[in-house]
Amino acid sequence: xxxxxxxxxxxxVPTSATAITLIAxxxxxxxxxxxxxxxxxxxxxxxxxxxxxxASIGLGGRDDALERTAAIRWMPRRAAHVLLIGAxxxxxxxxxxxxxxxxxxxxxxxxxxxxxxxxxALGAVLCGAPFGWTLPTGWLAFTLLVPxxxxxxxxxxxxxxxxPGTAASTGTAWALLATGxxxxxxxxxxx
Numbered sequence: 001x002x003x004x005x006x007x008x009x010x011x012x013v014p015t016s017a018t019a020i021t022l023i024a025x026x027x028x029x030x031x032x033x034x035x036x037x038x039x040x041x042x043x044x045x046x047x048x049x050x051x052x053x054x055a056s057i058g059l060g061g062r063d064d065a066l067e068r069t070a071a072i073r074w075m076p077r078r079a080a081h082v083l084l085i086g087a088x089x090x091x092x093x094x095x096x097x098x099x100x101x102x103x104x105x106x107x108x109x110x111x112x113x114x115x116x117x118x119x120x121a122l123g124a125v126l127c128g129a130p131f132g133w134t135l136p137t138g139w140l141a142f143t144l145l146v147p148x149x150x151x152x153x154x155x156x157x158x159x160x161x162x163x164p165g166t167a168a169s170t171g172t173a174w175a176l177l178a179t180g181x182x183x184x185x186x187x188x189x190x191x
Contacts (some may be wrong), residue, residue, distance in 0.1 A: 011058035011081070014140035023047060024092045031101035042144060044093060044104035045160045048112050049140045051089035053133035056120035058085075060129020060189035079185040086117035086177070105165035115159060115173030118180030125180070129189040 008014070061083065081083055090113035097103055104112075116136045124132035140160065148158035155168035162169040 013058055014093065016055040017098045018034055020051050020088065023050050023054065028096050031103075037042055040101070041108070041161050044109065045112055045140060045143070047093050047096075047103070048089055048116055051092055052085060052113070052116040052120050052136050054116050055085040055089065056117075056124065056132035056136070057123040057130065059121065059132045059184065074188060075185045078188065079181055082117055082121045082181045082184055085120065086113045089113045089117065105164060111164055111170055111173045113158050114177040116179065118173070118176035121180030121182075121184035122176070124189040125183045125187050127190060131152055132189070159161050 014082075024047075027043070029069035090109045093103070094111075095108060097109075105167050119135040119139060120132045123135035125168050127134055143158045143160045146157075148161075154160055155166050156172045159166075159169035159172040164170065
């Protein structure tokens with residue numbers, strides 16, 4: 001069990017957990033009595049992206065050489081870390097919704113947290129762990145600021161805000177999760 005604690009500390013899990021908890025408390029506190037109805041997708045996607053961005057800093061350790069030469073198998077640990085970030089990001093938002101505001105359907109939360117964590121893992125591979133947050137944040141900005149084009153292209157480009165039953169949006173999110181997780185698990189973060 002000691003290795004798990006050391007791993008968590010080296011991946012800045014306590015700091016990320018604190019940030020995610022504060023985000024959840026802020027969303028819950030700010031939404032009390034706001035009178036919004038169900039389906040505040042933009043807020044839900046913003047919270048999910050913020051949760052994933054806060055946790056993505058832990059996608060790399062402090063010693064790159066140690067991660068490349070250690071005698072332990074990194075691939076399953078990296079894959080589990082990515083999947084755990086996605087699960088926690090979605091679970092925290094679902095817990096906030098259970099305690100008060102209804103922002104998005106559970107299927108959308110699951111789909112979007114999966115796609116966003118895949119983007120974060122891909123960002124860690126391409127840009128390095130300290131900048132893993134850039135791809136999910138950039139795609140969120142694009143989604144919220146640029147009107148979606150019509151058809152399949154719009155469903156793929158703005159997958160975060162389309163209903164969970166949309167095949168192209170769901171396929172995009174799961175493809176991002178699979179691609180990001182596999183690349184991060186095999187290659188690790190960029191140096």
